[in-house]
Amino acid sequence: MRDHTSELRLAEVLVEASDTLADDFDPELYLSRVAGHCVELLEATAAGVLVDGDHLPALVASGHPRPLALDLLKTQQGGGPCVDSLGTGRAVPPVRLTTAESARRWPEFTAQARAHGIGATYAVPLRRRETTLGALNLFVADASHGGAADGELRLAQAIADMAAVGLRNHRTYTEYRTLTSQLQSALTSRIRIEQAKGILAERWHTSVDEAFAALRRYARRERLVIAVVATSVIEGSLDDAALRDGWSEPSGEAP
Structure with a gap:
């Protein structure tokens, strides 16, 4: 029977990489775990992710x-495989160091990598369609890995692609949650204003139009958000005389 363990x-790794729809999502921890999975699956000595920060490599990386x-x-601030991949949006095939x-x-990078016992390296972009979000760099001790099979590069790219999807999905999720919160806040404010107008x-x-005009006039005079004024009216904490200041009682109406 064929062994399907790998x-x-x-x-499992790809499913985990796609699971980013959480309020407590930590991008750095997430990318560090992705790098850790790459070390495990691709038998690398180390792996890291360099993210794009305003079109410049961010100094804070995960690995x-x-x-x-x-x-x-x-060390790759002076050049390296991860920076090259991030800049071009293309993979850097395995290179013997x-x-x-x-x-x-x-x-500079080659000297530092060799000092750590790294013999080969390769990098792939974290990309979502035409957008490159970062780059994944793998470091291998065995120099012969510089001639690694194309399958390993493709596997690294598949993991990087899924990580890019996960990051983009979380960004979309965050934007959605923010919009939902804003809409809910606007609805709540509108309800409070309508209640205050009625009161x-x-x-x-x-009329409710005259009441609204008084609310708006007071809010502008005191430089307050009208929903805050409406809440004070509902709670009975706003002085009625101050609110009516400048308001003209309609002719023929009882006060």
Whole structure:
């Protein structure tokens, strides 16, 4: 019988990467876990994610193991596979760091990576259609990994793509929740204003339009949000004389 363990583990990782619709979502922790899964599935020494910050590589990155990943990512301020992938939106295939070409291409990064015992590296973008949100960088001790099969690069890209979907979905979810909250607040404010208008119209024996005009006039004079004034009217905490200041009683109406 075929062993499906690796396929099942990959499926679990992809499902987890897509599960970002939560109010307590932590992007840094999320990306760190994605990097950790890449270390596990792709047998890497370390992995990290560099995110796009206003079209510049952000200095704060996530990775696993965190100290090693952070060091290798921060070293790439002078150039490196993750920065290249982030800038171009394309994958950087596995590169041996033991070659003179690597030293010429990324001198500072190559020296630091070799000091940590890293022999090869590759990177893939976190992209959603035409938008690149960051880049995932994998670091491998074995220099022979520089000739790794295309399947590993594709697997890393699949995980990165799912992470990009997860990040974008959370952003959409957050925007939706914000809009819902704003709409609910507006509805609540409208209800309170209508209640206050009714209370004043009945108390003053006038129309709701006149009552609303008094509410608005007081709010402008005191530089308050009209919904706040309406709440004070409903709660009975607003001085009626102050509210009626400047209001002219309609002719023929009882006060």
